[in-house]
Amino acid sequence: MKNLLILGMTMLLLLSSCGNKNKKETDEGAVEESQVAENQPTEEAVKFPVYNFESFEPLLHKDDDKIYVVNFWATWCKPCIAELPYFEKVTAERKDDVEVILVSLDMPNMWKSRLEPFVENRKLQSEVVILDDPKQNDWIPKVAEEWGGGIPATLIYTKDKRSFYEHGFTYEELNTELNKFLN
Numbered sequence: 226m227k228n229l230l231i232l233g234m235t236m237l238l239l240l241s242s243c244g245n246k247n248k249k250e251t252d253e254g255a256v257e258e259s260q261v262a263e264n265q266p267t268e269e270a271v272k273f274p275v276y277n278f279e280s281f282e283p284l285l286h287k288d289d290d291k292i293y294v295v296n297f298w299a300t301w302c303k304p305c306i307a308e309l310p311y312f313e314k315v316t317a318e319r320k321d322d323v324e325v326i327l328v329s330l331d332m333p334n335m336w337k338s339r340l341e342p343f344v345e346n347r348k349l350q351s352e353v354v355i356l357d358d359p360k361q362n363d364w365i366p367k368v369a370e371e372w373g374g375g376i377p378a379t380l381i382y383t384k385d386k387r388s389f390y391e392h393g394f395t396y397e398e399l400n401t402e403l404n405k406f407l408n
Contacts, residue, residue: 271336273329273344275355278364284326284354285368288384292406294325294399295380297356297368300335300343304393305377309347311396315403316351323403325351330376333357381406 276284287293296312298305309327316325327349331340336355344353358364365374369389372378379390383406390402 271355272341273336273353273355275336275357278356278358278360278367281328281354281356281358282364282367285380285382291383292319292323292403293380293382294323294403295328295382296325297328297330297376297378299330299376300339301331302376308377308393308395308399309349311394311399312351313347313349314396315399319403322407327351327353329353329355331355 284293285295294312294315296305296308298309300306312325312327315323329336329340340353340355361374365372368380369378369391372389372391375391377393379394381388381390381402386406388402388405394402
């Protein structure tokens with residue numbers, strides 16, 4: 226699994242270093258990005274906010290009364306896909322107490338062709354964002370020092386407590402962990 230993530234992250238690094246990139250920061254701090262290859266039109270904008278880690282990091286430190294579930298996943302990761310229905314169920318059942326943020330680590334060439342149709346076909350209701358920052362060795366330990374970089378990975382936090390999990394969840398396991406944050 227970790228080898229798959231390392232391969233995926235290496236591919237992301239290689240893809241993100243190709244072509245010219247134009248980045249523009251939005252009011253929300255997300256980075257809109259389009260790759261411009263020579264003699265090719267600019268890609269159509271993606272439907273989800275695209276963040277570099279600096280603009281994404283505030284999502285890891287909200288200071289209110291909610292429980293935040295930040296799940297790192299990709300459409301090419303089978304264990305990630307297997308647990309998505311459980312995050313969706315939590316979003317539907319606990320929308321007043323819990324906010325689920327699904328952080329896609331898909332490669333830029335997959336955003337329009339794979340990520341958008343996947344989210345639409347599955348009718349995902351949780352917030353979906355894209356993290357596009359090739360400096361994984363810098364940002365992974367900022368999410369959790371113990372994170373080896375494998376996905377699925379989930380950070381659950383409140384203003385007073387944080388726990389990190391580098392594995393997939395069943396619905397029951399996810400609820401057990403969430404209940405620890407309610408007490």
